[in-house]
Structure formats: C-alpha cells, structure tokens
Amino acid sequence: MSKAIQLNQQLSPEQTVAQQLFQAVEKIDREGNFYCQESISAPLPGLDVMGVGPIALPLTAVQAKQIKAQCEQAPYGKGEKTLVDKKVRKVWRMTPDHFLLCNPDWVTFMHETMIKVGLGLGLEGQKLRCHLYDLLLYEKGSFFLPHRDGEKLDGMVATLVVVLPSTFEGGELFRVCSV
Numbered sequence: 001m002s003k004a005i006q007l008n009q010q011l012s013p014e015q016t017v018a019q020q021l022f023q024a025v026e027k028i029d030r031e032g033n034f035y036c037q038e039s040i041s042a043p044l045p046g047l048d049v050m051g052v053g054p055i056a057l058p059l060t061a062v063q064a065k066q067i068k069a070q071c072e073q074a075p076y077g078k079g080e081k082t083l084v085d086k087k088v089r090k091v092w093r094m095t096p097d098h099f100l101l102c103n104p105d106w107v108t109f110m111h112e113t114m115i116k117v118g119l120g121l122g123l124e125g126q127k128l129r130c131h132l133y134d135l136l137l138y139e140k141g142s143f144f145l146p147h148r149d150g151e152k153l154d155g156m157v158a159t160l161v162v163v164l165p166s167t168f169e170g171g172e173l174f175r176v177c178s179v
Contacts, residue, residue, distance in 0.1 A: 032122015035158075045164065046103030047135075049094070054102075057165045067137055068092055074136060077150050089144045092137040099135055113160070121158060130160060138168075 015023075047055040052066045059067075074093035075084045114128045131153055149159045 028122075033120055036117060036120025038116065042109050042162075043103055043105040045101040045106045047164070048100045048102050050098045059164075059166050064137065064139065067094070068139070070094060070098060071137055074134070074144075076144070076147065091142045091144060092139070094135040094137070096132045096134070101132075117158065117160065123157065128157070131156075 044057055047057070049055055049067055049070055051070050052063065055063055055067070071092035071094045073084050073086065074089055074091045075082045076089045077083075110130050114130060118124050118126060118128050133152060
C-alpha cells in the first residue's frame, strides 16, 4: 500500500482540509522544496531530427522552419482526455521517435542534473531517472496557459524542463503555488 494511501486512511473525515494538510506536512521526514531551478552550462545535446539532420544551436530560422515541418500541434491533457486547442496551448511538438540526442556528454550531464534535482527536492538516495517526453518548438506568439502538469508515468515526481540554447524574448516559466 502506498504511503499516500496509508496517510489518507489515518485522517478522520471530521477534520478540515487544512488540518489534514498540516498533519500530512508534519510527517515529512526530510528537507526539500516543491521545485528547484538552476541555470548552468551544458554540453550541446547533439540534436538530430529525422528528415532534417543535425541541428545547429542556437537554432537558425531556416532550421526552425524545417523542424516545424516535422512537428504536430502539441496537445494538452484535460482529465482523461487529450485535446488540441490553440486557445489553451499554441506550441509545436515532436515525439522522441522523430529525433535523437547523440552527444554522449549529454547522458553524463543529465545524470548529474538528476542528482542535483534529487537533492533540491529532498529525494537524495532515491533512484531518479529522466524520461524524454517531447521536443517543443515555441515560436513568436506561442504559449501554454497556466496549468499543472499531470503524472505521465507511474512514480513521476517532477517535470524537468531543459531550454536549449536559443535567441528569444519572453518565455518566462512561472511557478504558481496554490492551496
């Protein structure tokens, strides 16, 4: 039985949500944050796109156009449904079966990054691993409305966003915390 289910069963229905939350937080046995961030130098990933070839970074306008031709409009999840709605999410995506990250130094970099993420989230000693989900191409006017990422794989604890070298304005990632 998972720790979350056990914890939930220990809470009585008469308690307020705030009391239940306070009791749950008191049981946390390690330090950590709900998010971590760092801006670091990284090796180039050796991006190679099927139908285009090796990609230079920062991305040129010509290669951006070539990549976009290989992409599809990115969907988003709403409950059990997967939808495409450009009023909610306007960005292009490519699934990992259409590109490779060929630089062997990238694997080492990601391993070291996972260690840092584990420490930042209070998950040191846990075996964390990355799962490559999508390559996203944001162009002028692209956006994704405020949202909370859903669990895409069993045991998922976080979303790791890697921004490849590019020339851009805007593109801020906002952390929104609400209770």
